[in-house]
Amino acid sequence: MRISLFITCYNDTLFPETGKAVVCVLERLGHTVEFRKEQTCCGQMHWNTGYLKEAVPIIRHFVDVYRDAELVVAPSSSCVSMMRDHYLKAAEMVGDAKLAADVEALLPRVYEFTELLVKKLGVEDVGATFPHKVTLHTSCHSQRSLHLGDIPVRLLNKVRALELLPIENPQECCGFGGTFSIKNADVSSAMLAEKVRTVLNTRAEVCTAVDNSCLMHIYGSLHRQRTLVRTAHIAEILASTGGMQ
């Protein structure tokens, strides 16, 4: 299949390895990956911070870029949930019936990365090997908006040599919440402290998730505390054939 990668703005800028890993996995499975250079952002930061009308041009841009794509994949559940939960509402807010129709036509072809693998491509074993102890942070959008359920776990269970360790309170937010982490830095930090405690208690070497936003947040504290625990987007584990570089 021809799969168009929506890398998302922050992965593009901060986590290029995740994008490379998505390309690696999909190509390994025999698919063709394309990258549309005109892509920018899904508009989530503006929308969630209350800059609603400012998000609309960004949404429109996204829809224009991917209008004719066969399939779109994004390695970020929060960006995909932005689209599914809010795009139609945004179009209705500005009374743009054409945008609303475009959104409805496009969104059924947009998938979060692990969702694409399991639900659309029907693959659980992507031929990965990762000889490490790993724990999974279940991001809020992946569970409560996309309802991914055990999809990430099923993929990780098929990775050779990987030991998946359970984490306490997996359903609880890490405290990132986009601009929440800055506007309410103290509360966000307190939430993060609790999440990091549970990550460390697992004794895992790597904490993974389907969202780099949570991982950036969690790693920010793991690094500040000089722990040796690393974070890696699930795509990077699924791309791996040997271990951490």
Add this chain to the structure above:
Amino acid sequence: MNAPYGSHWADRSFPEAAKELLADSQVRRNVRHATDVIQAKRNRVVGELPDWEALREAGSAIRAHALEHLDEYLVEFERNCTRAGGTVHWARNAAEANRIILELIQLHEAKEVIKIKTMTSEEIGLNRNLEANGIRPHETDLAELIVQLGHDKPSHFVVPALHKNRQQVREIFQREMHLPELGDKPEDLCAAARTYLREKYLRIKVAVSGANFLVAENGAVCIVESEGNGRMCLTLPDVLISLVGIEKVIPRFRDLEVFLQTLPRSATGERMNPYNSIWTGVHETDGPKEFHVVLLDNGRSPILSDAESRQTLKCIRCAACLNVCPVYHQTGGHAYESVYPGPIGAILTPQLHSMDRGRTLPYASSLCGACYEVCPVKINIPEVLIHLRGKVVEQDQRTLGGKLGVWNIGMQAAGFVMGSAGRFTLAQHMGHLAQKLFVSKSGFIERLPFMLSGWTQTRDLKALPAQSFRDWWAHRELNGSTKNGAAREDRDGQ
């Protein structure tokens, strides 16, 4: 303009108030422990119901329907309550409600009243107003009694003293009830409260309550509770005054079938409340001789007119959203500076004040969605939070200070950048240059200026990598690399 309610609350921003509470490790421990216990019970009893989702759906539909036809159902309630011997009063705001209740009490020359837990009375600052007029209110709900005797404020609307532990409760009782020898076992504390309260039930002739539901078709009022104090207040006094928000009405008696299942399970993790009181008007041989319902608007009507956020009023005050909220877990209820804390408070409070107060509350959430997931009437709290954030931003943009504020300028700039890939790519390259000022030797950003300093107070940030994904992709295409091998090689080369 609505009269300010509960103006004994300070008016600090959420981040400010939260900072202070975060430093109180005792409160945080108490809150976390109590919410975990309730939440575990709730999950257990919700889990036993195979039709839980259908019940949520039904509850949501009934509440939404009632709100759509609120004008008709309120009038129907008034007609039926009056026919059964009750008197219905309409209060536009807190001042009117306070005046009505005060006059009723004064009419009976009462100097004391007993009260069942009612957050609506906290909303209008009833106790303060009564005290100012020489009338002493006695809270009879155990938690509200603790709050009252401790000269404290409720931090939760089902368990108002949730932020206190047993030892702290004992200290309050020892001091205020003059019981220096009192122990801290639950039985000791209950016995002390019982002795303290029983005398009041038997002596005081006027009671004030709230209500969980008003039933339009027969004018019935419903209160559910755990302690039996409510039943005492509803049956022993001669005069009963129930203060109720206008949104509490439901159309039919049989609608209670849904809510008497979902409310106790969501609120206290019980299958059924120990005490369920439903009464209609007055009866010659039983209960109060005089019954008044004060219907309170106090900022609710304007919420009804907003189609996006009207769902806020579906709330049946179970507080499950507080118990599950990771923000509430950290701060407890006082950080919200409102009678209604937690996720529902974050959307209700600013709306009750026409967005004049509590404007930082819609931002007091990471939008994790746990509140929506547990809500027994399916209020999409994250969606309303975002809607209200939009209102706050719009208000700010109408002022010069807001227009020139760092957030607005930042967001406008970011919006401009995201409008085209060319500008976005340029911004990435500029960011890579600019970060040189901040990146430490280890390759991490450990200190950022201005509003971004909030991030680095507890978190490091990995520096932007030398090559963005799109640059890598452009490079890859330029080299005409093909499929698997190339991608793999390039990754390994990093």
